[in-house]
Amino acid sequence: MTTTQAPAQIETFELDVDGMTCAACAARVEKKLNKLDGVRATVNYATERAVVTGPITPGEAIGAVRKAGYDAAEPATDESESGRVGKDRVGMLKRRLVIAAVLTVPLADLAIVLALAPALRFPYWEWALLIGAAPVVFWCAWPFHKAALRNLRHGTTSMDTLVSLGVLAAYLWSLISVVLGSSNSPGYWLIYGDTPPGADAIYVEVAAAVTTFLLAGRYFEAKSRQSAQAVLGALNALAPTEVRKLVDGVERLVPIAELRPGDEFVVRAGERIAADGTVAAGASSVDTSAMTGEPVPAEVTEGTTVLGGTVNITGRLVVRTDRVGAHTQLAQMAALADQAQARKARVQRLVDRVVGYFVPVVLVISAGTLAVWLATGHAPRDSFSAAISVLIIACPCALGLATPTALMVGVGRGAQLGLLIKGQDALEASGRIDTVVLDKTGTLTTGEMVLTDVAVTGHPEKIVRRLVGMVESHTEHPIARALAADITPEQAAAVTDFEVLPGLGAAGTIEGRRIVIGNTTLIDAAIPEALAPTLERSRQEGSTPVVVRIDDEVVAVFVVADQIKDSAADSVARLRKLGLHTVLLTGDHAAAARTVGDRLGVDQVIAEVLPSEKAARIELLQAEGRSVAMVGDGINDAAALATANLGMALVSGTEIAMRSADIILVRRNLGVIPDAIELSRATLRTIRGNLVWAFGYNIAAIPLAALGLLNPLIAGLAMSLSSVFVVTNSVRLRSFKPRH
Numbered sequence: 243m244t245t246t247q248a249p250a251q252i253e254t255f256e257l258d259v260d261g262m263t264c265a266a267c268a269a270r271v272e273k274k275l276n277k278l279d280g281v282r283a284t285v286n287y288a289t290e291r292a293v294v295t296g297p298i299t300p301g302e303a304i305g306a307v308r309k310a311g312y313d314a315a316e317p318a319t320d321e322s323e324s325g326r327v328g329k330d331r332v333g334m335l336k337r338r339l340v341i342a343a344v345l346t347v348p349l350a351d352l353a354i355v356l357a358l359a360p361a362l363r364f365p366y367w368e369w370a371l372l373i374g375a376a377p378v379v380f381w382c383a384w385p386f387h388k389a390a391l392r393n394l395r396h397g398t399t400s401m402d403t404l405v406s407l408g409v410l411a412a413y414l415w416s417l418i419s420v421v422l423g424s425s426n427s428p429g430y431w432l433i434y435g436d437t438p439p440g441a442d443a444i445y446v447e448v449a450a451a452v453t454t455f456l457l458a459g460r461y462f463e464a465k466s467r468q469s470a471q472a473v474l475g476a477l478n479a480l481a482p483t484e485v486r487k488l489v490d491g492v493e494r495l496v497p498i499a500e501l502r503p504g505d506e507f508v509v510r511a512g513e514r515i516a517a518d519g520t521v522a523a524g525a526s527s528v529d530t531s532a533m534t535g536e537p538v539p540a541e542v543t544e545g546t547t548v549l550g551g552t553v554n555i556t557g558r559l560v561v562r563t564d565r566v567g568a569h570t571q572l573a574q575m576a577a578l579a580d581q582a583q584a585r586k587a588r589v590q591r592l593v594d595r596v597v598g599y600f601v602p603v604v605l606v607i608s609a610g611t612l613a614v615w616l617a618t619g620h621a622p623r624d625s626f627s628a629a630i631s632v633l634i635i636a637c638p639c640a641l642g643l644a645t646p647t648a649l650m651v652g653v654g655r656g657a658q659l660g661l662l663i664k665g666q667d668a669l670e671a672s673g674r675i676d677t678v679v680l681d682k683t684g685t686l687t688t689g690e691m692v693l694t695d696v697a698v699t700g701h702p703e704k705i706v707r708r709l710v711g712m713v714e715s716h717t718e719h720p721i722a723r724a725l726a727a728d729i730t731p732e733q734a735a736a737v738t739d740f741e742v743l744p745g746l747g748a749a750g751t752i753e754g755r756r757i758v759i760g761n762t763t764l765i766d767a768a769i770p771e772a773l774a775p776t777l778e779r780s781r782q783e784g785s786t787p788v789v790v791r792i793d794d795e796v797v798a799v800f801v802v803a804d805q806i807k808d809s810a811a812d813s814v815a816r817l818r819k820l821g822l823h824t825v826l827l828t829g830d831h832a833a834a835a836r837t838v839g840d841r842l843g844v845d846q847v848i849a850e851v852l853p854s855e856k857a858a859r860i861e862l863l864q865a866e867g868r869s870v871a872m873v874g875d876g877i878n879d880a881a882a883l884a885t886a887n888l889g890m891a892l893v894s895g896t897e898i899a900m901r902s903a904d905i906i907l908v909r910r911n912l913g914v915i916p917d918a919i920e921l922s923r924a925t926l927r928t929i930r931g932n933l934v935w936a937f938g939y940n941i942a943a944i945p946l947a948a949l950g951l952l953n954p955l956i957a958g959l960a961m962s963l964s965s966v967f968v969v970t971n972s973v974r975l976r977s978f979k980p981r982h
Contacts, residue, residue: 252280254295257303261312262287263389263402263460270398274310275303291317311392335385335461342382342454349374349450368420372413375446379413383453385460399601405456407605408633412449415626448630481551481572485516488560498566505563509554517550518565518572526557604636604944611948624950631947636940644932647972652925655978660909661918662893668904670929671888673922674869678817678915679860679882681874682828682838685892686912687804691724694785695801697776706798708733710790713750713757716740721788722748724802725759747788758791765789765796773799784834803834806841809912814842816916823868827851827859827882856882873907873915890915917980924978932968939964 262268268287275283281296283303292314294303300316307314349371364370380387386409389402485501486493486508493508498516501507506522509515515528525543530552542548548561551572567573608629615625649669656663663669680686698706711729714722716737726734740750747760758765762777769777769789773796780787780801790798817824824844828835828851835849851859860882863870872879872886883889883903891903907914946952 252295252297253299254293255300255303256317257292257294257300257307257314258317259285259290259292259307259312259314261389261392262290263385267312267389271307271310271312274306278302278306311396311398332461335457338382338385339454339457339461342378342450342457345374345378345382346447346450346454349378349447368416371446372417372420375413375416375450378450378453379409379446382457383409386453386456399605403601404604404608404633404636407608408630409449409453409456411626411630411633412452413446415623416446416449481570482514482516486510486513501563501566503563503566506560507563509559509561511554511556511558513554515548515550515552515554515559515561517561517563518570519548519550519561519563521546521548521559522562523560524558526559527555529553529555600636600940604632607636607944607948608632615950628948628950631950631952632944635943635947635952644936644968645929647969648925648928648932648975651972651975652921652928655975656905656918656921659917659921659980660907660914661921662906662908664904664906668888669922669925671869671922672871672905672918673926675822675871675888675919675922677823677825677863677868677870678919679825679827679863679870679872679886680814680844681872681879682826682830682835683804684875685873686810686826686838686842687806690805691720691786691802692805693724693727693800694803695776695780696798697773698798699770699772700795701792701797703798706790706792709752709755709757709792710759710798710800712737712752713740713748713759716750717742717748719748721786721802725788725800756793759788761787762789765791767791767794767796769796769799776801782833784831784837806838807912811842813912813915814844816913817919818843818845820916820919822919825863827856827872857885860885871919874903890918913980920980921975921978925975928972928975932971935971936964936968 259268259271262271262285268285271292272283272285275281275285275292275294278296278298281294281298281303283292283294283296285292292303292307294300304314304316352371352374383406386402386405390406393399393403481498483498484495485498487496487501488494488506488508501517507516507519511526521542521544523544525541528540528542528548530540530549540546542559547564548559549572550565550570611632612625612629615628616622652669653663656669696703696707708729711726712733715726715729715734716722737750737752739756740748742748743760743764746764747758749756749758749760751757762769773789776799777787777789780799783803785801785803788800788802789796790800814824823846825846825848826835826839826842826844827848828838830849832847832849835847839847848859856879860870860872864887869888870886871888871890872882873890873892874883875892879891883891888905889903890905890907893906893908905918907918943952
């Protein structure tokens, strides 16, 4: 009897990867995972996290990572535990750095003094230096050696291979020099001129100093990366751990995990709201800046929706829970911000490939340098010094960190500004945009009809408005809501024989008079001359005219229109100042679209477009050579959002639109759109600066080292400072502020 195993489900999960010390390590782990059948994986060196999709379990993926020579584990569910792992690494590096510095400083001083002053040398002074340097070279530098050994077992190389070889070679050359006897020829420290014979043994000082410099670079790099990651972790910190749950009218402080949809909880002044919900009682001001970026507190009363993570400022609120845990907007923001780190930008994928080939090439150059120097008659110590300098100076740490650190900080800063960036590739793409296509209804406008004009003839306007409102209060049509805004339930009750006329309007009887409200097709009667100008003007402006007939007499024209958002015009102006071509894309009729376009000052208006045609219009713009961003909010925008080079969806939009978008605009003010472009451009400028520095540094430094113009000590210092420069330059994005 045979049994067939059911195929594994396609799953997406994350793993924390331990032991990576450079971008080449990340590329190696990623390659190992992607060799598994049906698996797609991305590994991010900056966040030390892998995102795996495929028909395998986390345990199988962890096994594959371990076969590559690294360790992995599922992310800690406890945020504090996850943060502790990063702190442990920083602490480990700090301990080794302190001990290395304490031993290296006196060792270096002593080595230089004894090298320059033979009279001060004591018996076995070279052995004393070797013993003093041993803890630094073997214990303090153990992270480098451990990684190099792991790579050796798997037949691979990394930046740690270069560091370990350089440090051990310097120390072992010193040991060999002492064992075989120091050279009788002078001339080691060129900057001091010729030195006395026997100075070769002070090479141990180079090994110790290089280790100290490299540990310092790794320590400050780890601290900076931890600081950059803290921007994203701040989202999780907004969630309260306890809540004042109402049980039989009594407040009970319980863990947030005990809260369920439908439960009521109390939020006192100054406390964070624990979950998404609706205000059941009370009134207050709520600070939503952490979630939406809006600086002005929102006024909330009974029936108002509130979000978990926001802060109640003044009054006491009773909130009825709508969504808890992973379903809250805060949790979804945090999850998406974390997932954003997994989606690599195009430039990062290129850099990863470069780094993957870089280390073997450097090993060849170093070996070639040694061979050429020896073949041209140079002394072994000079040849060896040049080869070691090549190994150390070439470590492409800065190259591996140039892109991911900048993108990571950019994504985190975006979250603080009300931009939920789903991936680093989205951040990169938005910096290259030259055209912004804007949906009209619900994006540039509120999506709610308001009464903009009224013309009445033969009757008092106040009475006609009341009669119209009473009839329209019986339907939930958007136009009806605009006309019935001030009607009370008692007034609405006076309407009899109400009927809805689909696509045309509505009718009802009030005190024996038949009130018919609708478009000109429904009101098949002559329009009085006094009402004609209002009717014509509304058509030219693209507004919606509503004609009112009482019995058989046309008595009024009401004009309703979708209200343009207060922030729309300013946002369009800012986009144009940034040199972007702005396009209004809508299914509305041409007159209405032109009116809105003229008021906002957009460059191009495309109207009367069916929902199914929106994506095609985006493709036409792309065919013209444009890089297009689409901003929308509705189901009909989903295809266009996915087609555009960059999709941006309003957080108030439909779930389908938000799933199709690359960036979710959490802040209600439309100024968030130019903010996104400015942040992206600033991030790309930072990346370009990092890459110019990193590439330029390696291209310039390797030939100098190969020519013997850099000794190993200076090479180690320069390499460490290069990495620290790249990371600190990226962290500057935390202070980015839009120009407006």
